[in-house]
Amino acid sequence: MNCRRVVSLMSAYVDGELTGVEMLEIRRHLDNCAECAEEHESTLAMKLAVSRLRTIRPREDFVNSMLATLDVVQVPRYQRIINSSVRIFRSKLSPVAAALAVSGVALVLMSAGGMDNVGQQDQSQMVASAPYDGQAIEVKYVPQIPGNPISLSSSSRPLVVNESGRELTPKIELVSMAGR
Amino acid sequence: MVELAETVSDVARSEDRKEFDALVQRYHKQAYNIAYRMAGNHADAEDLTQEAFIRAFRFFGQYRRELPFDSWLYKIMSNVFIDRLRRKPKAMIRSLDQPVVTSEGEAQFDVPDNSAGPEETVLSREMDSRIQAALDTLPEAFRLTVIYADIEGMSYEEIAESTSTNIGTVRSRLHRGRRLLRNKLKSYANQLV
Numbered sequence: 001m002n003c004r005r006v007v008s009l010m011s012a013y014v015d016g017e018l019t020g021v022e023m024l025e026i027r028r029h030l031d032n033c034a035e036c037a038e039e040h041e042s043t044l045a046m047k048l049a050v051s052r053l054r055t056i057r058p059r060e061d062f063v064n065s066m067l068a069t070l071d072v073v074q075v076p077r078y079q080r081i082i083n084s085s086v087r088i089f090r091s092k093l094s095p096v097a098a099a100l101a102v103s104g105v106a107l108v109l110m111s112a113g114g115m116d117n118v119g120q121q122d123q124s125q126m127v128a129s130a131p132y133d134g135q136a137i138e139v140k141y142v143p144q145i146p147g148n149p150i151s152l153s154s155s156s157r158p159l160v161v162n163e164s165g166r167e168l169t170p171k172i173e174l175v176s177m178a179g180r
Numbered sequence: 181m182v183e184l185a186e187t188v189s190d191v192a193r194s195e196d197r198k199e200f201d202a203l204v205q206r207y208h209k210q211a212y213n214i215a216y217r218m219a220g221n222h223a224d225a226e227d228l229t230q231e232a233f234i235r236a237f238r239f240f241g242q243y244r245r246e247l248p249f250d251s252w253l254y255k256i257m258s259n260v261f262i263d264r265l266r267r268k269p270k271a272m273i274r275s276l277d278q279p280v281v282t283s284e285g286e287a288q289f290d291v292p293d294n295s296a297g298p299e300e301t302v303l304s305r306e307m308d309s310r311i312q313a314a315l316d317t318l319p320e321a322f323r324l325t326v327i328y329a330d331i332e333g334m335s336y337e338e339i340a341e342s343t344s345t346n347i348g349t350v351r352s353r354l355h356r357g358r359r360l361l362r363n364k365l366k367s368y369a370n371q372l373v
Contacts, residue, residue, distance in 0.1 A: 012351050
């Protein structure tokens with residue numbers, strides 16, 4: 001191992017974060033290279049100096065003021081629900097199933113307006129309770145035949161349905177202009 | 181579905197809060213020390229610590245109880261530190277040894293000491309301030325990596341996890357960060373050991 005390589009690995013060497021082989025090679029190199037040995041001393045001294053910095057403590061009442069702040073922290077509704085769902089699903093389901101389930105909950109929340117607190121009316125109720133007042137549209141379609149102009153016309157008539165809701169007289173009429 | 185989840189959420193919230201409060205009590209000093217070394221002053225250290233715990237509280241439901249809380253907290257703190265310190269305008273850096281010029285002549289800058297008693301002093305206060313001033317000049321990512329490695333004694337793997345990067349980047353940041361520190365403190369090299 002050359003000096004350049006040793007210097008580039010010096011920081012990891014003092015942290016013991018190299019492979020056994022690399023550690024041994026550098027140790028051997030340091031025994032024979034005064035310049036790299038000096039680099040080693042200097043890196044080690046820097047590491048030790050930072051590790052020996054005083055532990056700085058917060059003021060005595062800091063923790064209480066922080067806990068008081070947490071009292072007024074508003075966790076958004078969607079976040080709370082996602083958090084709870086993650087916890088429940090994690091304890092009951094495999095990670096993949098949990099992830100899928102949480103995605104599902106998130107989608108439900110988004111579709112229910114949970115993300116933005118904008119209330120949405122239940123549209124399915126609106127549809128179910130709407131008065132039944134339909135009109136059937138009768139469409140006359142004329143297939144395109146060479147030499148004939150295209151004709152598409154519609155007219156409305158009262159819709160007649162039986163008990164099962166099926167239209168009694170569906171009617172599609174093909175009209176050929178050729179015969180007219 | 182939403183109502184059920186909300187009911188479960190309300191029950192879980194009070195339990196979460198008790199558990200979270202206990203964790204705040206246990207880890208706030210450790211978090212504060214890192215925050216101070218990142219910020220270099222008490223006011224910003226308080227802001228950073230508080231912001232990190234608030235963010236942790238918001239996502240506490242997603243914290244996996246089988247993992248150490250401090251590892252999870254460090255990850256949140258890393259994001260808060262980098263976000264906040266990058267947004268903050270650069271503070272004026274002055275030497276603590278430089279006399280303060282007043283209308284009545286020169287005076288020495290006085291550093292308020294909020295730490296515990298003298299038995300905890302492991303480096304001279306003067307040297308401590310010099311190293312802190314040198315740390316303040318490092319790019320945030322380098323500073324955080326040096327603090328995690330040398331103050332918290334974290335492994336490269338733990339640092340990589342906490343800073344959402346890979347081990348190669350951690351190694352590079354430490355190498356370069358320590359070299360920058362050494363250059364800043366070159367004239368005090370004989371006092372470092």
